[in-house]
Amino acid sequence: MKNIIVLGSTGSIGTSTLDVVARLGAPYRILALSANRNTELFLKQVHQFKPRFAAVLDPASYEILKPQMPKGTQLLPPEMESLTFLASLPSAHLVVNGLVGAVGFQPLVAAIKAGKTIALANKEPMVMAGQTVMQECQRWNATIIPVDSEPSAIFQCMEGTDAHSYHRTHESISRVFLTASGGPFARRKNALSTVTPAEALNHPRWKMGKKITIDSATLMNKGFEAIEIMNLFHLPQEKVQIVIHPQSLIHSAVEYVDGAILAEMSEPDMRIPIQYAVTYPKRMPSPVQPLNLFQAQKLEFFEPDFERFPCLELALAAQAKGGIFPAVLSAADEVAVEAFLKEQIKFTDIPKLIYSVLKQTLSRPGRVTLHQAAEADAWGREQARVHLAEKKYKKVVL
Ligand SMILES: NC(=O)c1ccc[n+]([C@@H]2O[C@H](COP(=O)([O-])OP(=O)(O)OC[C@H]3O[C@@H](n4cnc5c(N)ncnc54)[C@H](OP(=O)(O)O)[C@@H]3O)[C@@H](O)[C@H]2O)c1
Numbered sequence: 521m522k523n524i525i526v527l528g529s530t531g532s533i534g535t536s537t538l539d540v541v542a543r544l545g546a547p548y549r550i551l552a553l554s555a556n557r558n559t560e561l562f563l564k565q566v567h568q569f570k571p572r573f574a575a576v577l578d579p580a581s582y583e584i585l586k587p588q589m590p591k592g593t594q595l596l597p598p599e600m601e602s603l604t605f606l607a608s609l610p611s612a613h614l615v616v617n618g619l620v621g622a623v624g625f626q627p628l629v630a631a632i633k634a635g636k637t638i639a640l641a642n643k644e645p646m647v648m649a650g651q652t653v654m655q656e657c658q659r660w661n662a663t664i665i666p667v668d669s670e671p672s673a674i675f676q677c678m679e680g681t682d683a684h685s686y687h688r689t690h691e692s693i694s695r696v697f698l699t700a701s702g703g704p705f706a707r708r709k710n711a712l713s714t715v716t717p718a719e720a721l722n723h724p725r726w727k728m729g730k731k732i733t734i735d736s737a738t739l740m741n742k743g744f745e746a747i748e749i750m751n752l753f754h755l756p757q758e759k760v761q762i763v764i765h766p767q768s769l770i771h772s773a774v775e776y777v778d779g780a781i782l783a784e785m786s787e788p789d790m791r792i793p794i795q796y797a798v799t800y801p802k803r804m805p806s807p808v809q810p811l812n813l814f815q816a817q818k819l820e821f822f823e824p825d826f827e828r829f830p831c832l833e834l835a836l837a838a839q840a841k842g843g844i845f846p847a848v849l850s851a852a853d854e855v856a857v858e859a860f861l862k863e864q865i866k867f868t869d870i871p872k873l874i875y876s877v878l879k880q881t882l883s884r885p886g887r888v889t890l891h892q893a894a895e896a897d898a899w900g901r902e903q904a905r906v907h908l909a910e911k912k913y914k915k916v917v918l
Pocket of ligand 1: 576669
């Protein structure tokens with residue numbers, strides 16, 4: 521039996537994970553589920569998968585669900601401790617972290633300290649304190665298997681090579697090509713200042729949650745992924761080459777020192793990397809149609825446009841500065857994306873708001889501790905709200 525915890529089960533990653541687990545059947549079994557506000561879907565999932573434990577963080581959702589929980593499922597109180605409890609359950613074999621934003625940080629840390637294997641989609645904690653997270657994995661004998669399609673592709677392209685262990689320096693690797701679809705505005709000629717939330721939520725290739733879809737439109741998502749893979753695979757920034765690849769068929773590639781490039785290709789469907797993380801190191805049949813190379817016709821590759829998409833440069837600059845900068849970047853981005861979705865700021869104000877907070881961030885020497893990263897997240901969030909209220913965001917100077 522392989523007992524699986526799914527945190528964020530009602531989200532895009534969560535529902536795809538449950539689809540994968542339902543199709544795989546025994547020995548894969550759902551031990552616990554967590555969500556926030558989508559009580560209707562959550563209740564359906566609880567009835568279908570009959571988990572031993574369930575949790576929602578939203579107190580109003582807890583009150584709705586409490587009288588409806590089936591016998592055999594214990595609904596935990598609506599508090600962060602319930603998520604950390606689930607992430608460290610002794611009988612759990614795999615923790616799937618499909619939470620969005622910094623809310624996934626504490627559950628990730630709890631899973632690591634319990635020595636778990638973690639299928640990680642929630643990239644923000646890896647942005648906030650990725651190097652320290654990897655160090656803690658070593659200390660507690662925990663393993664992270666990336667779920668995000670690009671880090672998963674890189675993980676797969678490193679398999680069977682001397683670079684596969686996270687803890688080695690990758691002398692055999694000369695470059696990693698981190699691919700990006702470019703989002704909905706890669707080829708847009710009009711100014712980006714008039715972009716509406718509805719337009720930005722219309723991603724050409726992937727159907728995802730709102731936060732990551734907006735991050736994909738600003739290219740902040742690619743910046744986050746660049747930070748994530750540097751931390752996951754101990755790669756220096758100069759070995760990471762971001763490539764706009766509109767067809768989204770190559771999910772990333774690794775170039776070795778002998779000139780060989782290994783790429784991972786498939787139809788863009790998250791169930792492939794999710795399933796690989798669930799069944800790793802085994803490969804199992806999946807419901808996704810294999811890629812038809814004859815229909816694919818062309819594969820295009822472009823350099824990213826840093827000027828039109830300043831979030832990318834902001835992310836790389838924050839990572840280069842190190843310390844608390846990436847945690848502040850991630851926190852300010854969460855506030856900025858929320859403000860854009862509520863139509864409080866323009867699309868082009870997102871990088872300006874983030875920059876205004878980063879500009880006043882003081883650097884601290886050395887690697888951040890987990891505690892400092894959580895503090896920096898809270899500080900960055902608060903500052904972003906103040907800058908938003910006082911309209912302190914004017915421009916980005918890079
Ligand atoms: N979607 C993708 O294809 C994809 C691909 C690669 C990486 N990722 C990464 O995976 C993570 C999840 O993305 P997603 O697209 O699946 O997001 P999503 O669709 O918005 O789902 C987020 C999940 O987290 C729950 N949640 C949200 N806020 C919460 C809170 N404050 N407390 C507790 N639970 C909360 C939601 O619950 P309710 O729905 O019940 O409110 C939902 O179950 C993100 O970090 C994203 O960057 C996603």
